[in-house]
Amino acid sequence: MSALQKIETSLSRLSGGAVSSLPDALRARAETIPDLDAFARHFAIVVDAELSGAYHKFGHGKDVRDSKAFFHVREADFASALIGAAFPKAPIDVSATGFLGAYQADRVEEAVSVLDQEGYYVWPDLLGDETVDQLIALLGDVEFVERGVGVKVDGYDPATAADRGANRVDVASNLSLVQQPLIQQFLLDPMLLDIVQRRLEACPVVTSAHSWWTVGASLDEKELSRAALLFHQDKDWIKWLKAFVYLTDVDEQSGPHVYVKGSHRDYQDRFGEEPKFSSRLSDEEMEKVFGADRICAVTGKRGTLILGDTSAFHRGAPVLQGHRLMMQLEWSCSLFMSPSPALDERVLTSEAQALQASAPRIFANFDHAAREKFVADRSAGKGKGALSKLGRAASKLFSR
Ligand SMILES: O=C(O)CCC(=O)C(=O)O
Numbered sequence: 530m531s532a533l534q535k536i537e538t539s540l541s542r543l544s545g546g547a548v549s550s551l552p553d554a555l556r557a558r559a560e561t562i563p564d565l566d567a568f569a570r571h572f573a574i575v576v577d578a579e580l581s582g583a584y585h586k587f588g589h590g591k592d593v594r595d596s597k598a599f600f601h602v603r604e605a606d607f608a609s610a611l612i613g614a615a616f617p618k619a620p621i622d623v624s625a626t627g628f629l630g631a632y633q634a635d636r637v638e639e640a641v642s643v644l645d646q647e648g649y650y651v652w653p654d655l656l657g658d659e660t661v662d663q664l665i666a667l668l669g670d671v672e673f674v675e676r677g678v679g680v681k682v683d684g685y686d687p688a689t690a691a692d693r694g695a696n697r698v699d700v701a702s703n704l705s706l707v708q709q710p711l712i713q714q715f716l717l718d719p720m721l722l723d724i725v726q727r728r729l730e731a732c733p734v735v736t737s738a739h740s741w742w743t744v745g746a747s748l749d750e751k752e753l754s755r756a757a758l759l760f761h762q763d764k765d766w767i768k769w770l771k772a773f774v775y776l777t778d779v780d781e782q783s784g785p786h787v788y789v790k791g792s793h794r795d796y797q798d799r800f801g802e803e804p805k806f807s808s809r810l811s812d813e814e815m816e817k818v819f820g821a822d823r824i825c826a827v828t829g830k831r832g833t834l835i836l837g838d839t840s841a842f843h844r845g846a847p848v849l850q851g852h853r854l855m856m857q858l859e860w861s862c863s864l865f866m867s868p869s870p871a872l873d874e875r876v877l878t879s880e881a882q883a884l885q886a887s888a889p890r891i892f893a894n895f896d897h898a899a900r901e902k903f904v905a906d907r908s909a910g911k912g913k914g915a916l917s918k919l920g921r922a923a924s925k926l927f928s929r
Pocket of ligand 1: 743
């Protein structure tokens with residue numbers, strides 16, 4: 530069986546038989562993949578994980594590590610577009626007024642194009658004061674935890690936020706924010722969903738909502754690393770997009786979010802095949818590899834939104850004064866490599882459920898049963914080998 534035929538078999542399985550041959554545009558893109566045989570093998574593992582639900586794994590088994598190392602720029606783009614052939618973009622109601630207001634076609638075009646070129650897109654002062662205040666009020670009732678220290682913090686309080694023993698204080702549970710109706714509106718805003726799905730070339734899957742604040746507790750390298758204040762790349766999914774929202778004013782002193790512009794496109798050319806995901810790299814190394822002019826700190830008023838493809842090198846800058854409060858939303862093309870428990874569909878608002886009826890893929894990560902199983906498996910210490918078994922199943926399928 531040729532690599533293309535293997536990919537078609539996988540696509541057919543993923544789409545439940547609806548798409549059994551590669552559309553011409555994807556066939557042409559297959560030619561840009563340097564090792565199409567390896568791609569076909571990895572894509573089969575992705576599809577098996579999707580179909581069996583084994584993407585809700587924990588720990589990073591060997592197959593997942595291999596896939597992390599495999600799905601680089603071209604392969605990730607191609608895999609996402611293939612997944613998009615099975616799960617096409619959702620219909621967007623451009624006449625609806627969403628969380629971010631009326632749909633702005635020009636803004637969507639601009640964001641998609643800048644993201645493609647630069648890896649991040651800044652939308653200054655997007656959220657008004659009233660909305661920012663509502664989000665901050667909501668964080669006042671959510672449990673946080675000091676990263677690495679484990680000290681629980683009973684809600685965000687601006688008056689005491691900087692008095693912490695760790696550089697970063699994170700929302701403790703991945704359900705805390707998505708269960709809030711306001712956050713669901715934000716995650717499902719038509720303009721955001723459209724930007725995300727155009728970037729992914731596939732229907733977006735809501736994966737998480739998170740929040741944290743950073744403070745200047747320590748400049749020790751280990752502590753900076755733990756708080757994601759040193760340059761790194763994310764690689765939790767095949768292809769994904771994050772939205773970062775500043776909930777406090779951010780200047781050079783208060784720990785701006787920093788990108789190496791365009792590094793989502795050329796990191797592989799500059800570093801070779803050696804994966805750098807999650808390695809923490811110094812500013813000097815970034816300057817040497819990419820040039821100082823490509824390192825861009827994003828300052829901005831509270832309410833500023835930054836859309837980021839965090840396969841680009843990025844970090845938070847260490848806080849020198851005060852603190853910085855951030856919120857983060859995330860969407861992905863698939864749950865393969867998922868690092869976290871599923872979400873619970875029972876938290877969905879009636880509006881979200883209505884959208885779920887027309888675009889179920891957006892809610893693929895809302896799965897009460899999968900969440901329960903994940904939590905039970907984790908406490909029983911199971912699960913690390915799940916994807917290895919899938920890898921073997923996929924190899925058997927294609928060695929016949
Ligand atoms: O806090 C920031 O600005 C960066 C956060 C980050 O890179 C991460 O959480 O991986």
